Amino acid sequence: xLTVEGLDVAYGDFQVLWGAELRVDEGEIVCVLGPNGAxxxxxxxxxxxxxxxxxxxxxxxxxxxDGLPAHRSAGHGxxxxxxRRRLFPFLTVLDNVLLGSxxxxxxxxxxxxxxxxxxxxxxxxxxxxxxxxxxxxxxxQMVAIARGLMARPRLLMVDEPFLGLAPQVxxxxxxxxxxxxxxxxxxxxxxxxxxxVALRLxxxxxxxxxxxxILSGPSAxxxxxxxxxxxxxxxxxx
Amino acid sequence: xxxxxxxxxxxxxxxxVYALIAVGLTLIFGVLRVVNFAHGEFLxxxxxxxxxxxxxxxxxxxxxxxxxxPISFAVGWASYRGVMRPIVHASxxxxxxxTVGLSIALQNLALVLFTADARFVRTxxxxxxxxxAGAAFNVAQIVAFAIAVALTAGLxxxxxxxxxxxxxxxxxxxxxxxxxxxxxxDRVYAITWAVGIACVGAAGVLLAPIYPVYPxxxxxxxxxxxxxxxxxxxxxxxxxxxxxxxxxxxxxxxxYTIGTAWKEVLYLLLFIGILVVRPxxxxxxxxxxALGA
Ligand SMILES: Nc1ncnc2c1ncn2[C@@H]1O[C@H](COP(=O)(O)OP(=O)(O)O)[C@@H](O)[C@H]1O
Ligand SMILES: [Mg+2]
Numbered sequence: 467x468l469t470v471e472g473l474d475v476a477y478g479d480f481q482v483l484w485g486a487e488l489r490v491d492e493g494e495i496v497c498v499l500g501p502n503g504a505x506x507x508x509x510x511x512x513x514x515x516x517x518x519x520x521x522x523x524x525x526x527x528x529x530x531x532d533g534l535p536a537h538r539s540a541g542h543g544x545x546x547x548x549x550r551r552r553l554f555p556f557l558t559v560l561d562n563v564l565l566g567s568x569x570x571x572x573x574x575x576x577x578x579x580x581x582x583x584x585x586x587x588x589x590x591x592x593x594x595x596x597x598x599x600x601x602x603x604x605x606x607q608m609v610a611i612a613r614g615l616m617a618r619p620r621l622l623m624v625d626e627p628f629l630g631l632a633p634q635v636x637x638x639x640x641x642x643x644x645x646x647x648x649x650x651x652x653x654x655x656x657x658x659x660x661x662x663v664a665l666r667l668x669x670x671x672x673x674x675x676x677x678x679x680i681l682s683g684p685s686a687x688x689x690x691x692x693x694x695x696x697x698x699x700x701x702x703x704x
Numbered sequence: 705x706x707x708x709x710x711x712x713x714x715x716x717x718x719x720x721v722y723a724l725i726a727v728g729l730t731l732i733f734g735v736l737r738v739v740n741f742a743h744g745e746f747l748x749x750x751x752x753x754x755x756x757x758x759x760x761x762x763x764x765x766x767x768x769x770x771x772x773x774p775i776s777f778a779v780g781w782a783s784y785r786g787v788m789r790p791i792v793h794a795s796x797x798x799x800x801x802x803t804v805g806l807s808i809a810l811q812n813l814a815l816v817l818f819t820a821d822a823r824f825v826r827t828x829x830x831x832x833x834x835x836x837a838g839a840a841f842n843v844a845q846i847v848a849f850a851i852a853v854a855l856t857a858g859l860x861x862x863x864x865x866x867x868x869x870x871x872x873x874x875x876x877x878x879x880x881x882x883x884x885x886x887x888x889x890d891r892v893y894a895i896t897w898a899v900g901i902a903c904v905g906a907a908g909v910l911l912a913p914i915y916p917v918y919p920x921x922x923x924x925x926x927x928x929x930x931x932x933x934x935x936x937x938x939x940x941x942x943x944x945x946x947x948x949x950x951x952x953x954x955x956x957x958x959x960y961t962i963g964t965a966w967k968e969v970l971y972l973l974l975f976i977g978i979l980v981v982r983p984x985x986x987x988x989x990x991x992x993x994a995l996g997a
Binding site: 514515516535536537538539540541545546548552553554555556557561565566568569570572613617 | 889
């Protein structure tokens with residue numbers, strides 16, 4: 467459903483992605499792995515239109531979406547939860563979540579979507595009147611994902627969903643991402659730096675290093691790969 | 705002591721109009737992160753609108769006010785599209801040059817079209833004075849205050865409770881996240897700019913029956929609004945409102961105790977003093993929070 471081919475992205479003269487590749491099929495959970503600064507967030511931001519690519523193509527549900535402004539991606543069925551949650555800090559949880567279905571395709575189903583999202587994320591109901599910045603990190607991540615789901619996406623992209631969370635909370639969020647795929651039939655792409663955590667959750671993975679897609683494959687295969695060990699456990703192995 | 709009630713009421717009356725000017729300015733800054741140095745010229749245009757409607761069509765300024773809101777909004781929208789949109793993501797230098805340039809252009813346009821002559825809107829009730837507890841007040845001042853407060857309250861209500869207001873606050877708080885919700889942030893910028901201009905345009909109409917109208921008439925009022933906006937914490941609407949009253953108080957008390965010639969010196973001294981003590985404004989660094997409140 468999502469295909470990224472030969473993506474080149476630069477910030478000014480500083481090129482960050484070099485021919486990056488990614489594919490997500492219907493019903494898959496896919497992770498993007500890579501060390502800090504590899505260009506993972508840039509890849510996701512380019513898919514959702516926040517960043518314009520210099521070359522390459524992004525196809526989503528048989529439509530070219532590269533070059534479209536970011537506010538059009540939600541209407542196409544693509545939700546993107548940014549790194550560090552990025553809730554509207556001084557709006558209530560309910561307002562945050564309601565704004566998630568701003569796009570015209572989702573707006574008419576707002577109440578019904580909210581009910582389903584609250585069933586998955588009870589925190590949205592419990593904390594609805596609270597300002598978003600007063601939530602704990604784990605709660606914020608849940609509300610951020612809930613806000614993404616309010617757009618009624620076909621594909622949910624989450625940038626580092628487990629960043630800075632206690633192991634138990636991270637595990638809960640991992641389970642929720644699974645339920646989103648299982649119960650809602652929404653495909654999921656997420657970014658993660660911890661290989662073990664990522665590949666236990668994902669069906670397949672991509673490894674990005676210095677802006678290039680250097681490896682991809684089923685999770686089990688990547689877990690055994692010596693190349694993955696070199697990149698992520700390099701210093702330890704030596 | 706007999707002057708005290710007069711001082712208090714004068715402060716409130718002045719502060720109400722300053723507040724309307726300042727909340728428009730701080731709203732624009734809060735969402736677009738652009739300081740509109742042409743704010744005073746839009747005030748001047750509002751004053752001229754009231755003057756010409758009065759001179760040519762015998763419109764009472766308070767009738768003009770009603771039509772001025774959509775007109776100022778449209779002028780704001782057009783000026784966003786034509787002037788601000790290309791530079792809204794440019795560097796601060798470019799933004800300053802653009803809004804200062806717009807200010808100079810509008811002043812000169814007014815000079816060419818309307819000459820430098822001071823014009824007056826002399827309504828029948830111009831000289832009518834109301835006495836309250838020994839203090840005397842011009843009716844136009846009282847009406848200007850009441851309407852300015854109503855409009856300011858309306859803007860607060862709109863920002864706090866309306867869906868569009870929430871979309872504007874969301875855009876102020878996180879533009880990228882808003883775009884990912886499907887919010888056309890460029891359109892939100894246009895609306896915000898136009899709402900800010902509609903506020904200051906309305907303030908101009910309200911001031912026209914009280915003060916002379918000439919091409920640089922906006923300056924004296926917006927200078928105070930800039931002070932109020934910075935003191936209130938840039939982008940903080942409630943802060944701007946309170947600071948506008950504070951600046952009005954300094955102006956009124958200063959004019960009374962030291963002399964009218966000193967009033968600018970006084971509130972600019974206050975301005976510098978507070979910035980030295982509290983660089984982020986009276987209420988600390990609230991910034992985007994302001995538009996959340
Ligand atoms: N807005 C930006 N402007 C300039 N450089 C950026 C910007 N965002 C990211 N970069 C640079 O691009 C590289 C990749 O960043 P990013 O995509 O955030 O990596 P990752 O998410 O894998 O940690 C880094 O070197 C980073 O400094
Ligand atoms: Mg990142």
